[in-house]
Amino acid sequence: MLKKNRIASFVDDRDGQFRVDRSIYLDDELFNAEMEFLFEGGWVYLAHESQIREPGDYFSTRIGRQPVFVVRKRDGGIAGHINACAHRGATLVPFEQGRANAFVCRFHGWSFNHDGRCIKIKGEETGAYPDGDPKERYPLTPIARLESYRGFIFASLKAEVPPLKEWLGPAHTWIDLLADQAPQGLEVVRGASTYTVLGNWKLQAENGADGYHVSTVHGVFAKTVANRQEKNKIDGMGKTEAGRMTGNVNSGSYHFGNGHLGVWAQHTTPQVRPSWRQKDRLDKEFAPERVEWMLNRGRNLFLFPNVFIMDNPSSQIRTLNPIAPGICEVTVRCVAPVGEAPDARAARMRKFEDFYLTSGMATSDDLAALEAVHTGGGARAARWNDFSRGMTAIRHGSEDADGAGIGLVPDLMTSNWDHEALYHGFYRVWKERLLAGAAA
Amino acid sequence: MSAVMNHHEARVATEDLIYREARLLDEKKWQDWLALYTEDALFWMPSWAGEYETISDPELELNLIYLKDRSHLEDRVFRLETGESFASVPMARTVHVVGGVTVDAVDNAEIRARASWIVHSYGIHGGITRGGWYEYTLRRGGDTLRIARKKITMIDDKLVGPVDFFHV
Numbered sequence: 392m393l394k395k396n397r398i399a400s401f402v403d404d405r406d407g408q409f410r411v412d413r414s415i416y417l418d419d420e421l422f423n424a425e426m427e428f429l430f431e432g433g434w435v436y437l438a439h440e441s442q443i444r445e446p447g448d449y450f451s452t453r454i455g456r457q458p459v460f461v462v463r464k465r466d467g468g469i470a471g472h473i474n475a476c477a478h479r480g481a482t483l484v485p486f487e488q489g490r491a492n493a494f495v496c497r498f499h500g501w502s503f504n505h506d507g508r509c510i511k512i513k514g515e516e517t518g519a520y521p522d523g524d525p526k527e528r529y530p531l532t533p534i535a536r537l538e539s540y541r542g543f544i545f546a547s548l549k550a551e552v553p554p555l556k557e558w559l560g561p562a563h564t565w566i567d568l569l570a571d572q573a574p575q576g577l578e579v580v581r582g583a584s585t586y587t588v589l590g591n592w593k594l595q596a597e598n599g600a601d602g603y604h605v606s607t608v609h610g611v612f613a614k615t616v617a618n619r620q621e622k623n624k625i626d627g628m629g630k631t632e633a634g635r636m637t638g639n640v641n642s643g644s645y646h647f648g649n650g651h652l653g654v655w656a657q658h659t660t661p662q663v664r665p666s667w668r669q670k671d672r673l674d675k676e677f678a679p680e681r682v683e684w685m686l687n688r689g690r691n692l693f694l695f696p697n698v699f700i701m702d703n704p705s706s707q708i709r710t711l712n713p714i715a716p717g718i719c720e721v722t723v724r725c726v727a728p729v730g731e732a733p734d735a736r737a738a739r740m741r742k743f744e745d746f747y748l749t750s751g752m753a754t755s756d757d758l759a760a761l762e763a764v765h766t767g768g769g770a771r772a773a774r775w776n777d778f779s780r781g782m783t784a785i786r787h788g789s790e791d792a793d794g795a796g797i798g799l800v801p802d803l804m805t806s807n808w809d810h811e812a813l814y815h816g817f818y819r820v821w822k823e824r825l826l827a828g829a830a831a
Numbered sequence: 832m833s834a835v836m837n838h839h840e841a842r843v844a845t846e847d848l849i850y851r852e853a854r855l856l857d858e859k860k861w862q863d864w865l866a867l868y869t870e871d872a873l874f875w876m877p878s879w880a881g882e883y884e885t886i887s888d889p890e891l892e893l894n895l896i897y898l899k900d901r902s903h904l905e906d907r908v909f910r911l912e913t914g915e916s917f918a919s920v921p922m923a924r925t926v927h928v929v930g931g932v933t934v935d936a937v938d939n940a941e942i943r944a945r946a947s948w949i950v951h952s953y954g955i956h957g958g959i960t961r962g963g964w965y966e967y968t969l970r971r972g973g974d975t976l977r978i979a980r981k982k983i984t985m986i987d988d989k990l991v992g993p994v995d996f997f998h999v
């Protein structure tokens with residue numbers, strides 16, 4: 392088992408420099424510790440409520456290495472269980488999503504209700520079980536904690552965790568900024584894409600909250616859409632917001648606390664956002680600072696350790712599902728306001744497809760870049776990745792005038808998304824959580 | 832090309848065009864490839880909405896690729912040709928193997944056909960084989976036959992590496 396002094400040695404955190412050992416992307420023992428103490432040892436994002444609307448709707452996924460599913464109960468509540476039969480462990484739900492009145496195991500035919508109670512043992516009468524009702528001894532194992540925040544369902548396999556809202560901390564303000572654009576709620580749009588990244592999950596976590604790469608890696612995307620717009624005289628919502636990729640716009644980067652990260656950049660053409668349609672309503676309902684945050688600033692929010700919620704001209708839920716140190720499955724889904732006008736929805740989808748997919752014109756480049764970092768991590772003779780950019784611009788707590796407008800008091804921030812100081816927060820939390828779990 | 836075309840002639844003409852497209856993609860002759868498409872051509876690859884079905888409404892649901900005229904295909908080529916796309920340098924080698932061409936309908940204006948495909952690509956991710964089927968609408972005009980619609984259903988998910996128009 393990973394020793395505390397080894398964990399401590401992965402992060403070089405001192406005045407004037409912040410570095411991490413590149414072996415953190417490659418080490419098998421470390422990966423197992425991350426699964427146990429981070430993914431299986433605290434809150435993780437699981438699903439969106441719109442994916443399980445009707446009674447019996449289920450959604451199956453994994454928490455760390457463990458298969459789980461959540462189901463909408465008849466009373467409207469949500470139950471979550473380990474996806475392994477209480478008898479001899481076969482997974483119970485064969486599909487990622489489906490609807491079931493009860494869960495019937497396909498191995499020996501035992502049945503379980505939505506609450507996880509065993510309701511039938513095939514051949515119970517001839518089973519020669521000890522006295523009493525044997526079914527009572529075989530409930531499914533529940534997910535220890537399950538809570539929703541504004542439609543986003545989070546789960547913890549460990550019971551001793553703070554309430555969800557407390558764990559989200561200031562990061563909840565950015566969930567609110569998205570959810571407040573959807574008076575009838577948000578929904579996951581039909582369809583999804585999963586890509587298998589040949590790189591460590593932390594590189595995906597870093598990349599989605601990295602403003603610094605945007606003008607290099609996505610310069611070609613900006614150039615391509617500029618050419619398209621010039622050639623085709625495109626206007627309105629068909630245009631692409633590219634200011635963040637080319638120009639110097641106002642921006643910021645945050646460590647909210649608990650490993651949660653955020654980057655934002657000012658839009659130069661906010662009217663291309665599908666949400667711009669709602670401006671009149673939003674102006675009436677919310678303070679100008681809030682509306683400014685909602686409509687004029689693209690935001691990528693990372694909730695430690697496994698989800699991005701992005702609200703740019705298109706909007707996305709991106710979940711990270713680590714398989715091994717060098718393999719991470721990533722699923723991207725579009726999340727959008729229920730009842731959105733069809734032309735606005737269509738524009739949102741086209742922007743998503745342009746940018747966010749491995750079959751798109753930007754995410755593909757992101758993945759190539761982070762896979763290159765993973766490969767570079769194999770160069771053990773060169774030990775460190777450097778995150779010192781922004782070192783002398785760090786501010787804490789309520790020193791952020793921008794955040795004040797929405798009551799956002801981050802742990803750490805700089806007023807530039809080119810800066811890397813937010814990762815100090817990520818890796819400090821990462822290290823502390825591993826140290827708390829690890830053996831001396 | 833005569834206005835009256837029997838089923839056999841239609842299949843031969845369709846195969847000629849589909850095989851030529853596969854070859855031009857493998858040879859990375861992008862401009863010649865683009866010329867096979869009508870100006871208003873639709874190029875569409877839906878995403879999966881479950882184990883058995885893809886999305887059905889490309890306007891309002893999520894596609895892997897949904898390009899509604901040839902100029903959007905030109906954008907893809909433009910991006911590749913800049914040499915600045917991280918994912919596209921070095922660019923994978925590909926071989927398209929297309930078979931099972933069946934013609935579903937033919938009239939004076941159009942041929943509708945379907946084919947199966949396997950594309951093996953080799954690049955920094957090593958060798959990757961993906962497969963699926965194509966649904967084509969080919970538009971007849973004078974002596975020419977051009978692609979007015981190409982729908983690609985790729986059976987694979989959990990994709991490794993980039994999937995651009997030439998990988999499928």
Ligand code: FES
Binds near residue numbers: 477496497498500
């Ligand atoms: S493993 Fe499920 S009934 Fe035996």
Ligand SMILES: [Fe+2]
Binds near residue numbers: 598604
């Ligand atoms: Fe990026």
